[in-house]
Amino acid sequence: MEQMLLTKYGFAAQKIARKMLTIEVNQRIPRISDFASELSLGRGTIQGALRFLEENQAIRVESRGHLGTFLLAKDNHKLLQFSGIGQLIGAMPLPYSKKYEGLATGLTKAFKKKDLPFHLAYMRGSLPRVKAMLDGRYDFAIVSRLAAELICKQDPAVQIGLTFGPFSYVSGHSIFLSHPEYTRIESGMKIGIDHTSDDQRELTLAECEGLDVTFIELSYMNLLDMLEIGQIDAAIWNKDEVGRNAPLMKQIPLSRSHAKKIEQKITEACLLIKAEQTELQTILSMLSVEEILETQKKVETKQILPHY
Structure with a gap:
């Protein structure tokens, strides 16, 4: 029985801690009856969980009569700990x-x-x-x-x-060429590609569509080095690094309409999470x-x- 109560209190404290993370200081918190209904737990269990969070200085609340109970202070570090999320x-x-x-x-x-x-x-x-x-x-x-x-x-x-909007991830991409006499990607060329990078892979495939080229699998970070020593003829790379790593290397803009359309999506940063979280x-x-x-x-x- 005691173990069951501890488990129920722990479950309630975890759920309430997660809720408190989203409530700003000086805002009203849900009523005990609201928590009880949402979590399908008794009022006593909810009261015990709130008391646990207060005694461990994760939250400080104040009852204001008919106005409800308000959050006066909170410690997000402790709330994350009690919520089971941590760092x-x-x-x-x-x-x-x-x-x-x-x-x-x-x-x-x-x-x-x-x-x-x-x-x-x-x-x-x-x-x-x-x-x-x-x-x-x-x-x-x-x-x-x-x-x-x-x-x-x-x-x-x-x-x-x-999502962070256009140009929050990269400014754009260019085609880098190993020889100054090259003017575009042509059939017969060796093209650097990194299949672990969705962006570089999709841009490269779009820009080389219909051409008889040889794809050389390389790490994205090694593409420019391989260009400099002539191991590949061309590669698509992030323009944000042009000044630092490729000041003398010939570069041209993307030429294929499909590649340009893809590039628009590549400029925006997105944050991915697990759907269950x-x-x-x-x-x-x-x-x-x-x-x-x-x-x-x-x-x-x-x-x-x-x-x-």
């Missing part, structure tokens, strides 16, 4: 560009502002990032809108949690996308230093 960990691309550094800084600042424990990890390739998320290593993954739509279509267990979706709704993008722009324009 939130996200995976995003390696921060090799100012745009990625800006996005990482914006996310870090946004979570810190809400007093939510947060950490970023960095992985190359949208598919490995999402696989690691589904395996439970990360809570969310940052990818382009193109990759997000492809992945969500293939796997209903994944859904988009946040409804509580994480609620937490994400607390973040200000506008403030994240403002911070990103300040990092890109060197108004502030990146911090992530």
